[in-house]
Amino acid sequence: MANQLHEPVIEQSYYLNMGPQHPSTHGVLRLFLKLDGEYILQADPIIGYGHRGHEKMAESHFYEQFLPNTSRMDYLSGLLYNHGYVAAVEKMARIEVPPRAEYIRVVCAELNRVCSHLLWFGTYLLDLGGITPFLYAFDDREHIMDALDRITGSRLTYNYCRFGGVARDVDAEFVRATRAFIERLRSRFDDYHTLVTKNVIFINRTRGVGVIDRDAALRFGCTGPVLRAAGVPYDIRRAEPYSIYPLLDFDIPTGTTGDVMDRYLVRMREMEQSLRIIEQALDGLPEGPFKGRAPHKVRPPKGDYYFAVESARGALGYYIVSDGTPYPYRIKVRVPSFGNLQVLTEALPGTLVADTVAILGSVDIVVPEVDR
Amino acid sequence: MGIIRDVLVGSWSLITGMGVTIRRYGRRNITTQYPRQRLEMSPSYRGHIEFKRFEDTGSHNCVACGTCMRFCPTNVIKVQGEKTQARSKKRGTLYFIDFSHCSLCGLCVANCPTNTLKFSKEYELAHECRWEGVVDLIRRLEESA
């Protein structure tokens, strides 16, 4: 940031701080903007306001004790983070997972993905000014959270996956509630499309705005809906399959131009695909134990391991270095929002201030996972 | 003529959008007016951690092994026990959890070898003084008899 002062200053340009406290930066993100009237000349995201030291905490806790931390890094995809970490340690320590546990994990992960996308939908419309769809989306989310509350015991920080399986078994009531929710959400999609997707004001605000094309997305390491809207069909569930995803039938929605409308449509279609996955997994749920045998204190062999899952925002990776003791030497989490945030330095200049909020919301950054 | 068609299509989309919102008007509301009405928590809800009362002894079964203390990520548990006889198991006499730091993760409940710990359904855990968060679970079990 210091070298900005040596650049030639355009007449009448000024600096605006969309500071850490702002209604629409989705967390404590600070965007340092250089404006010329209403046009943005330069945008610098400044992070670190929410750093809590999760990776440092991992060095002094053993593997089981780090489980609650994983839910709290990105609280909107708590189960997906749990799943990634537990699968990484199971790969290291070669722990067997029974098939029923795998199915349950996939159902919960996809429910969490739908939950996260619904919240993104609500808050994105809130940033654009339409306050009502936020309440409708949260009404739908309540049903997911009630269903997950029955089996995990909490609504946001789940801490449900354990080494070798899951903590509790699912009962018939959960299956019934999930199927009812799928029916309900499918009928709600029509309402959402009428209220939002076909709305001329919304189309004008999102079509052609904030283009992140394929080249920029690949250069900055974006993954998830940002990359898929630019036309690259890269999804960890298909590229590096894990759990039971090879057995399930689902599509990867992609966009064409990479503007805000494409990212919006990719996420809406991803929700529909997730509902398909949940139905197939519930239909094929096998009987059996829900947790395999795992050692009391996991002591993985020496070495470093990497495991990636597809979180709601992109590719989530856990890189664990173990030195043979129950305490990990280093856990590094590759979060998808970090790469997605960096692409803003290229996507924002040249747009209006009013579009900043639209573009920032469409990239779907969760700042606590950027800062960890 | 394209602009006239755009204006008409746009206006129709606005009118149908308004139809969606007005259809919600007057439907059943989904608000629970807390604190006059309270929700019922699910059976596996992770509330305030408590001791379980076993039917055969009428009391808890804590053997003061310290597993919960070692597994807690935030180190909020303190256990002390004493042996009644030379070769018997220890029995827990003092058990403190500091709920102002407890994250209700459930590692203590999952790893307790005698299944003494359980979750209750209590979620109103706010207190006025910092030291009110430190709860003696054994005394709490005796007072709830």
Place this chain on the structure above:
Amino acid sequence: MWQTAVDILGPDVARILAGGIGLVALVQVNTLFLVWLERKVSAHLQLRIGPMEVGPHGILQTLADGIKLIGKELITPRHVDRKLYVLAPIMVFTGVLASLIVIPFSEQLQVRDLNVGVLLIFAFSAFNVLAILMGGWSANNKYSLLGAIRSVAQSVAYEIPLLLVVLNVLLWTNSLQMSIIVETQSHLWNVFWMPVAATIYLICATAETNRAPFDIPEAESELVAGFHTEYSGMRFALFFLAEYSNMFIVAAVATTLFFGGWKSPPLLGFLPVPGVVWFFLKVYVLIFVIIWVRWTFPRLRFDQLMNFSWKVMIPVSLVHLVVYAGIIKIID
């Protein structure tokens, strides 16, 4: 007792006093009711219930909020332009009071029946623009300045189609006097044969009062709170009061010009309902529609808003004026 008071003061002064007190009371009670109405309507549109605690179904909630705002400290930041900062909320309120003088609530209930009634209302609505600009500029805050600049451009752009469609009504009635405009609608309300004009009027009126989807000046998610970011306490309450009173004035003018003022609807003329009740009923139905539109749509971006005014609203209203001028000439 009233007779002696009128004798002492003289009929004109008594009328001014009665009118002034009545109008101030109307503004306060109207705001009290409108804020509650908006909160309840928006809550029911969003599947929840609004305020329920204070008073039965939360009727006294606005009163509690008002008392809280009055009790707050009037913080004046150090680097503001003090005279403009203090003057802005007062000025926005005077425009409101002046516009209410000519509105016909009923056959006899009108403070002053000026023969330039419509012109007076649109002249005083310019005070609103000036006050917002003063408030945004004096607060020495980039967010407020952006909000004020946008507000001025938006108000100027949307006044033009507003006046053009009002001209249609004036061509028909041949007079600017509000009571005569209501009289000419005794057989047929203007909205039934000028529906496009009524729609354009309502859209432009929503833009003039800075309500969504045109609420860029106070865009809550982009500019924190726009031009009233730096105001607190009673000054903020005055801006708030003025916004809701502006909504009332705009709906009242729409009722007078297009919906027949205090006349009863066709086919319901036999009901023994006084004109005042019909007037307020129509005004509040229009306000309900404005609130409904606010909570449904996202916000327009600023340049799209200006494009909408210049490229869609103004051509349509010009064509409308020419066509209806021809129709009125043929009818007469």
